[in-house]
Amino acid sequence: MDTVYFDCSSGISGDMTLAAFVDLGVPADTIEAALNSLPLDGFSLSWERVNRAGISANRAVVETNEGHIHRGLSDVLEIILGGDLGDKAREYAEAIFTNLAKAEAEVHGTTVEKIHFHEVGAADAIIDIVGAAVAAASLGDVRFVGSPVRTGFGTISIAHGEYPIPAPGTAALLRGVPVFGGEVEGEWTTPTGAAILSTLCSEYGPMPAMAVDRIGHGAGSRVHPKLPNVLRIFGGNSARQQACGMIVMETQVDDASPELLGHLGERLSESGATDWYITPVLMKKNRPGHLITILCKPEQ
Secondary structure, eight states, X not given: OOEEEEEOTTOBOHHHHHHHHHHHTOOHHHHHHHHHTSSOOXXXXXXXXXXXXXXXXXXEEEXXXXXXXXXXXXXXXXXXXXXXXXXXXXXXXXXXXHHHHHHHHHHHTSOXXXXXXXXXXXXXXXXXXXXXXHHHHHTOSOEEEEOOEEOEESEEEETTEEEESSOHHHHHHTTTSOEEOOSSOEEOBOHHHHHHHHHHOSEESSXXXXXXXXXXXXXXXXXXXXXXXXXXXXXXXXHHHHHOSOXXXXXXXXXXXXXXXXXXXXXXXXXXXXXXXXXXXXXXGGOEXXXXXXXXXXXX
């Protein structure tokens, strides 16, 4: 597997991401072992099969007995550092929470050092984010791509009051990410989901050309009769590597001397091109030119 695609047509949240990764094939035991190593008490994680508008999906159920604790970024990072997560998973988890802190600091006009997480500092949010980080790291060196993200619309009650959807922190995290409100009211993308997506993914758009091997379905808690509250994660190999063994590259040039073209041919042979040839062509405005054709392997 070299490509992972997040289909966020029904939004994204932390628990949906965690559940979808497990449904994709990441061993639940791997995630649970890492989470149990955290210096965090009083939580349990279980999995259940649910149906969302006709789609069977995995759901992550996190239960905690801690009160409403307001943790700062340093508190959360200390918890992450205290767990046996592995370097890559720890790097992902720290980056996700740091991006959350930056978004909250921007919204409230303060610094990341002074930010105290409310909803996203609770144990269940830490479990969702760290678990997703462990799952993402377990996939190895893959390319993460995201779809346009459904945010929903309306208002939501949070610690600071009644806020428009997407919540300010979510909106800040999704800057530069293609989003749409959709036709169904409510919060369909949470700050934790937005933080995970925007941290892991560096590109967004339609599903890239890929040979899909696995599909994971992660359910959220919201139930809607027509819109499935499900995050789909596709895993597979890019079609570019699957399609063929060779690639043809071409370009046209004009005003090129024979000596320059001959030198180019020598350099192409030295650099490992399987084959190359240069064809005389008539270009626009009736200018004589040359078509340079190179046959090489995809990795070249």
